[in-house]
Amino acid sequence: MKRKLTYAEAINEALHQLMQKDKNVIVIGQGVTSPWYVGATTVGLLDKFGEKRIIDTPVSESAITGVAGGCSLTGARPILVHPRMDFMYYAFDQIINHMAGWHFMFGGKVNMPVVFWAIINRGGEQAAQHSQALQGLFMHIPGLKLVMPSTAYDAKGLLVSAVEDNSPVMYIDDRWLYSQKEHVPEDLYRVSIGKSQIRRKGKDLTIIASSYMTLKALEACEVLENEGIEAEVIDLRSIKPLDTETLCKSVKKTGRLVIADGGWRTCGLAAEISAQISEKVFNYLKKPIVRVTLPDAPAPASSALERAYYPTEKNIIKAAKSLCNKNSVRRKK
Amino acid sequence: MSIIESCSKPINKDSIKGISPKQLVSMYEMMLKIRLVEDYIGRMVARREVKTPCHLYLGQEAVAVGVCAHLKKDDFVFSTHRSHGHYLAKGGDLKSLMAEIFGKATGCCRGRGGSMHIAQPSLGLPGSSAIVGGTIPLAVGAGLGISLKSRPNVAVAFFGDGATNEGIFYESLNFARLKNLPVIFICENNFYSTHMHISKIQAVSQLYKIGELFDIPSFQVNGYNIIEVYTLAKKTIETAKKGKGPVFVEAFTYRWRGHVGPNWDLDTNIRAKEEVYWWVKNCTIKRLERLLLGEKILNSKKRKDIFRKLHAEIRQAIKFAKESPYPDKKELKDVYA
Numbered sequence: 086m087k088r089k090l091t092y093a094e095a096i097n098e099a100l101h102q103l104m105q106k107d108k109n110v111i112v113i114g115q116g117v118t119s120p121w122y123v124g125a126t127t128v129g130l131l132d133k134f135g136e137k138r139i140i141d142t143p144v145s146e147s148a149i150t151g152v153a154g155g156c157s158l159t160g161a162r163p164i165l166v167h168p169r170m171d172f173m174y175y176a177f178d179q180i181i182n183h184m185a186g187w188h189f190m191f192g193g194k195v196n197m198p199v200v201f202w203a204i205i206n207r208g209g210e211q212a213a214q215h216s217q218a219l220q221g222l223f224m225h226i227p228g229l230k231l232v233m234p235s236t237a238y239d240a241k242g243l244l245v246s247a248v249e250d251n252s253p254v255m256y257i258d259d260r261w262l263y264s265q266k267e268h269v270p271e272d273l274y275r276v277s278i279g280k281s282q283i284r285r286k287g288k289d290l291t292i293i294a295s296s297y298m299t300l301k302a303l304e305a306c307e308v309l310e311n312e313g314i315e316a317e318v319i320d321l322r323s324i325k326p327l328d329t330e331t332l333c334k335s336v337k338k339t340g341r342l343v344i345a346d347g348g349w350r351t352c353g354l355a356a357e358i359s360a361q362i363s364e365k366v367f368n369y370l371k372k373p374i375v376r377v378t379l380p381d382a383p384a385p386a387s388s389a390l391e392r393a394y395y396p397t398e399k400n401i402i403k404a405a406k407s408l409c410n411k412n413s414v415r416r417k418k
Numbered sequence: 419m420s421i422i423e424s425c426s427k428p429i430n431k432d433s434i435k436g437i438s439p440k441q442l443v444s445m446y447e448m449m450l451k452i453r454l455v456e457d458y459i460g461r462m463v464a465r466r467e468v469k470t471p472c473h474l475y476l477g478q479e480a481v482a483v484g485v486c487a488h489l490k491k492d493d494f495v496f497s498t499h500r501s502h503g504h505y506l507a508k509g510g511d512l513k514s515l516m517a518e519i520f521g522k523a524t525g526c527c528r529g530r531g532g533s534m535h536i537a538q539p540s541l542g543l544p545g546s547s548a549i550v551g552g553t554i555p556l557a558v559g560a561g562l563g564i565s566l567k568s569r570p571n572v573a574v575a576f577f578g579d580g581a582t583n584e585g586i587f588y589e590s591l592n593f594a595r596l597k598n599l600p601v602i603f604i605c606e607n608n609f610y611s612t613h614m615h616i617s618k619i620q621a622v623s624q625l626y627k628i629g630e631l632f633d634i635p636s637f638q639v640n641g642y643n644i645i646e647v648y649t650l651a652k653k654t655i656e657t658a659k660k661g662k663g664p665v666f667v668e669a670f671t672y673r674w675r676g677h678v679g680p681n682w683d684l685d686t687n688i689r690a691k692e693e694v695y696w697w698v699k700n701c702t703i704k705r706l707e708r709l710l711l712g713e714k715i716l717n718s719k720k721r722k723d724i725f726r727k728l729h730a731e732i733r734q735a736i737k738f739a740k741e742s743p744y745p746d747k748k749e750l751k752d753v754y755a
């Protein structure tokens with residue numbers, strides 16, 4: 086029987102194997118010695134690799150981010166943990182002014198191979214400062230690569246690719262995915278940055294989804310199928326660079342597009358994809374593109390408001406149906 | 419005797435000379451109120467009736483109460499993720515706090531903020547932030563506003579030992595001194611920042627010395643002794659109100675429970691059982707109570723009455739919160755003033 090791991094275990098295994106393979110890999114950030122802080126993803130690292138390579142830090146996001154950058158200039162490959170994206174704003178200057186642009190600014194002569202491991206942790210009435218998903222903001226920044234695994238397999242494979250990449254890579258995972266379980270190979274394998282994955286084939290409509298929204302899109306497909314709508318689901322995996330080839334190919338085939346992302350709407354990931362699709366394959370679109378995103382509001386605390394705030398498979402179903410009226414798709418018998 | 423050792427000593431009778439019995443009983447009552455409210459909330463979190471993450475102030479009551487006892491409505495208090503105590507001590511309404519914690523429309527932030535974000539602007543509580551260090555510059559800004567209008571007020575920034583890790587803290591101290599603003603920096607040193615002992619994340623062992631680096635009058639106080647906090651706060655707030663600039667206070671205290679939620683953190687290897695027991699045994703409220711009983715400022719009947727009154731008030735607030743409606747989803751559109 087094939088071995089199965091959860092998403093969190095897959096990250097943990099990737100960290101162990103990466104550190105084992107390359108002495109230059111270090112893990113630094115708040116909570117890395119406290120398994121509950123980063124959701125059991127760092128279990129066993131401290132015992133195996135010691136305090137010199139597993140560095141729990143002061144609450145100093147700005148400086149520690151710069152420290153990881155400076156350390157990378159000496160040949161280290163730091164994996165810098167930000168246990169919540171909301172706490173990263175203090176680190177923006179270092180990430181953007183001092184790392185993302187460094188390679189370009191210095192004539193391509195200096196690299197900063199840092200992985201910003203940025204965790205989305207939301208829901209549970211945590212409110213506005215403990216809920217953010219900032220892929221859209223970071224996507225805006227030249228020089229940063231961004232990945233968002235949605236499966237345990239990708240969680241491991243993309244982390245390996247991120248650490249081996251010579252550019253700064255932001256690896257964004259979501260605590261809502263941590264218990265996802267599937268077969269994860271034991272060896273150290275890679276999932277290429279820049280490649281999306283078709284998770285389900287369909288011809289009536291394309292759903293492009295990021296991270297957790299991929300799960301919701303697949304759930305939506307079960308319902309849509311019963312209504313005679315065959316949706317194709319593309320899991321972005323890589324947010325930047327974007328695999329526009331795969332995205333365009335699907336849209337050309339289906340002519341209808343829903344983009345589902347768990348970030349804010351205005352200037353967000355879904356907005357950018359919508360722009361790129363419009364530029365590249367506008368003539369193939371039979372209907373305007375529909376976005377399923379968060380509303381442009383900070384996250385609320387009350388669960389009554391959270392229910393209205395976070396998009397689910399229901400929003401995707403509604404969006405898909407709005408594009409596929411009865412006459413335009415064949416009904417299933 | 420170190421300040422920490424002094425946290426276990428009986429409160430000196432002479433230290434209350436000059437404080438009116440009424441004031442003493444009122445502070446006792448407020449500490450007890452915070453204690454009981456947090457205890458009720460902790461139980462409701464354990465029963466999952468309350469979902470919003472609650473960082474309980476249990477153990478630290480003397481700091482909020484001793485400082486806020488000197489504040490007027492139009493003095494400002496800025497707080498953190500651990501804000502229930504500051505809110506109540508500044509006079510915040512209990513019913514709207516409870517309703518907020520239950521995510522109800524009648525909450526002080528209409529259910530949008532939850533436990534970490536509570537406000538009552540009319541009482542000088544313009545908001546609490548869960549971003550470590552986040553409200554320190556806001557307090558400095560309020561100090562600037564006060565000084566622009568030459569008002570006889572202060573802005574108080576409550577923050578934890580962990581916040582001394584953030585750069586924004588140092589930038590704020592500098593500006594407050596530079597412009598001589600009426601800001602009281604209260605660093606509640608409870609020795610822990612989540613799972614980390616302060617000695618593992620802060621190179622400076624005496625936090626008040628950081629204030630001195632910026633030429634700010636800086637003090638260390640036994641934050642487990644309400645009288646010492648009260649006395650020091652009186653002096654410093656008066657100075658600040660006279661336009662003499664900021665003051666920095668490091669108050670030693672102890673958070674009884676884990677970083678978040680009602681658990682005691684005894685099974686996590688973060689801190690020793692003996693340490694927790696020591697602080698609980700030397701309970702800050704019990705020591706005040708012993709003094710007040712001994713000095714006949716309080717008697718057992720009065721004590722019972724206070725307990726009974728507080729329990730009733732809290733139960734009523736919980737009932738109010740539970741019976742209140744949830745906010746409507748239209749609320750999500752209210753993002754602009």
Ligand SMILES: Cc1ncc(C[n+]2csc(CCOP(=O)(O)OP(=O)(O)O)c2C)c(N)n1
Pocket residue numbers: 115144146172175499500548549550577578579580581582608610611612673677
């Ligand atoms: C910018 C930022 N980084 C990290 C966190 C996570 N966090 C929440 S509270 C806390 C520790 C704060 O410790 P301290 O300032 O001593 O306050 P205490 O919890 O002891 O009251 C941390 C690290 C955060 N909320 N904000």
Ligand SMILES: [Mg+2]
Pocket residue numbers: 578579580606607608609610611612
């Ligand atoms: Mg602390």
